[in-house]
Amino acid sequence: MNVVSVYNVSSTATTTATAVRQFNDIIVQKTCPDYFVFGIETSLGNGVRAFLYFLALAYCFLGLSSITARFFRSMEHVVQQTRMVLEVDPVSNTKIVKHVRFWNYTIADITLLAFGTSFPQISLATIDAIRNIGSLYAGGLGPGTLVGSAAFDLFPIHAVCVVVPKAGELKKISDLGVWIVELFWSFWAYIWLYIILEVWSPNVITFWEALLTVLQFGLLLLHAYAQDKRWPYISLPLERNVRPEEWVPAEVSPSKNGNNVLSPHYDDDRDKEIADIFSIHEGNESSPTYQHLPLSDPESSGKHFDETDIYPEPDIVFIWKQQFVDALMMERTKLRVSSNGVWMGRVFWHVLVAPWRLLFAFVPPYQIAHGWIAFICSLCFISGIAYIVTMLTDLISCVTGINGYVIAFTALASGTSWPDLVASKIAAERQTTADSAIANITCSNSVNIYVGIGVPWLIDTAYNLIAYGEPLHIENARGLSFSLLVFFSTSVGCISVLVLRRIVFGGELGGPRVWAWITCAYFMMLWVIFVVLSSLKVSGII
Numbered sequence: 001m002n003v004v005s006v007y008n009v010s011s012t013a014t015t016t017a018t019a020v021r022q023f024n025d026i027i028v029q030k031t032c033p034d035y036f037v038f039g040i041e042t043s044l045g046n047g048v049r050a051f052l053y054f055l056a057l058a059y060c061f062l063g064l065s066s067i068t069a070r071f072f073r074s075m076e077h078v079v080q081q082t083r084m085v086l087e088v089d090p091v092s093n094t095k096i097v098k099h100v101r102f103w104n105y106t107i108a109d110i111t112l113l114a115f116g117t118s119f120p121q122i123s124l125a126t127i128d129a130i131r132n133i134g135s136l137y138a139g140g141l142g143p144g145t146l147v148g149s150a151a152f153d154l155f156p157i158h159a160v161c162v163v164v165p166k167a168g169e170l171k172k173i174s175d176l177g178v179w180i181v182e183l184f185w186s187f188w189a190y191i192w193l194y195i196i197l198e199v200w201s202p203n204v205i206t207f208w209e210a211l212l213t214v215l216q217f218g219l220l221l222l223h224a225y226a227q228d229k230r231w232p233y234i235s236l237p238l239e240r241n242v243r244p245e246e247w248v249p250a251e252v253s254p255s256k257n258g259n260n261v262l263s264p265h266y267d268d269d270r271d272k273e274i275a276d277i278f279s280i281h282e283g284n285e286s287s288p289t290y291q292h293l294p295l296s297d298p299e300s301s302g303k304h305f306d307e308t309d310i311y312p313e314p315d316i317v318f319i320w321k322q323q324f325v326d327a328l329m330m331e332r333t334k335l336r337v338s339s340n341g342v343w344m345g346r347v348f349w350h351v352l353v354a355p356w357r358l359l360f361a362f363v364p365p366y367q368i369a370h371g372w373i374a375f376i377c378s379l380c381f382i383s384g385i386a387y388i389v390t391m392l393t394d395l396i397s398c399v400t401g402i403n404g405y406v407i408a409f410t411a412l413a414s415g416t417s418w419p420d421l422v423a424s425k426i427a428a429e430r431q432t433t434a435d436s437a438i439a440n441i442t443c444s445n446s447v448n449i450y451v452g453i454g455v456p457w458l459i460d461t462a463y464n465l466i467a468y469g470e471p472l473h474i475e476n477a478r479g480l481s482f483s484l485l486v487f488f489s490t491s492v493g494c495i496s497v498l499v500l501r502r503i504v505f506g507g508e509l510g511g512p513r514v515w516a517w518i519t520c521a522y523f524m525m526l527w528v529i530f531v532v533l534s535s536l537k538v539s540g541i542i
Contacts, residue, residue, distance in 0.1 A: 077371025129456030148409025165510030
């Protein structure tokens with residue numbers, strides 16, 4: 001929401017304070033952009049415009065899904081980056097070159113995985129904050145989307161993950177201690193948000209409150225790492241089950257030296273556009289990829305060993321060219337040619353997604369710089385789409401009269417949370433445990449508050465403190481606080497059922513088919529309760 005300023009800010013602190021008081025006394029007005037692309041849009045009826053804008057919004061979500069698939073694969077290469085460690089086997093007296101991964105599993109889940117799947121919401125909230133910078137009022141689009149995304153993550157995504165495993169198959173969390181730590185910080189995030197909105201400084205956010213919100217993300221990382229490493233006096237005294245050998249199904253592919261190395265497993269018959277981002281957990285953590293070398297010094301023998309001795313050097317130019325070719329070509333299918341309806345549907349879908357795929361082919365290949373360049377470029381594309389989404393949301397709110405906050409925690413939250421759904425679904429299908437499927441949900445909810453809301457508020461409060469010496473006023477703070485209460489209450493019901501399933505069935509996901517579907521329906525009912533009650537509150541009905 002844009003705020004029309006009716007005062008000029010003087011350079012003196014006294015004049016600034018007076019101007020702020022005058023600002024708080026005026027009625028905040030909402031300005032509506034005339035059109036999105038073409039001026040002819042204004043001659044159309046509001047119903048037609050709303051329909052077109054909703055179609056454009058859905059198309060943007062399709063683009064987010066496409067770029068997120070590329071983003072996931074770049075993240076895979078980042079997480080799989082290794083460093084060489086040269087050791088001597090005391091038994092065989094031979095040198096062993098080990099390739100040990102930089103990233104800790106728990107930290108990778110919380111940072112790259114949770115942050116990556118939540119980046120559409122985070123970038124949308126940040127853009128909304130920058131648009132409202134200097135207005136003394138924070139926009140409601142970002143917080144509404146992030147709180148709604150948390151509800152979508154907790155309820156519909158859990159509902160999908162429960163029924164994804166095969167009939168009778170049970171999957172449980174192996175590292176219960178890390179999950180409890182992540183769950184605690186997830187719950188505390190929303191308690192903390194309610195405290196700063198309603199208790200400490202009602203309806204306003206100070207610079208120090210925003211700063212503390214962001215810093216708590218660092219505390220989450222430290223606490224989770226301490227639990228993973230079982231630091232004394234800090235970690236919970238819970239035994240961790242041994243990570244299975246086949247954490248994620250992996251296939252063995254030969255290197256140019258004839259050595260067998262683990263490579264990510266992709267199923268050509270399904271999820272072709274979605275990378276298996278959870279291959280970061282493949283293999284046994286205690287048995288990294290290694291190669292036996294002679295005991296003699298590599299330098300003295302005239303042979304220098306580096307990563308190219310184990311991993312083949314890719315042809316970057318060829319791979320980049322192939323990205324554009326793949327973007328324009330239809331995928332091969334095993335369907336019968338006689339299935340004309342299906343074939344036409346595939347053609348239509350290809351034409352629909354081809355512009356996005358061609359645009360995202362400009363993202364450099366993942367093989368460059370361990371995937372970091374592709375990782376950063378993907379984030380830039382996601383931010384660009386998020387900016388278009390904010391513009392479309394303003395137009396939809398204007399032409400329909402629907403409160404922007406309602407659109408945020410329903411349509412925007414569901415659309416931007418699609419990567420979370422895909423990521424958790426893949427994990428629930430392919431991993432032998434429920435750790436990453438459920439950890440992705442709890443970690444994403446924490447990231448939504450500590451980073452997604454904390455960083456935009458920190459930007460706005462810092463500007464207001466320097467320019468005006470005033471805190472940030474929260475638009476529709478009562479509605480946001482009410483949504484937090486509803487979410488907290490329903491989330492207790494969700495987590496309680498997960499705990500009950502572990503006690504009764506022995507695992508959080510899967511189990512008897514009937515009870516899995518009953519749990520799925522229960523989680524969806526909780527989400528409907530959240531959406532309905534929050535919408536009624538924002539609309540002033542309750």
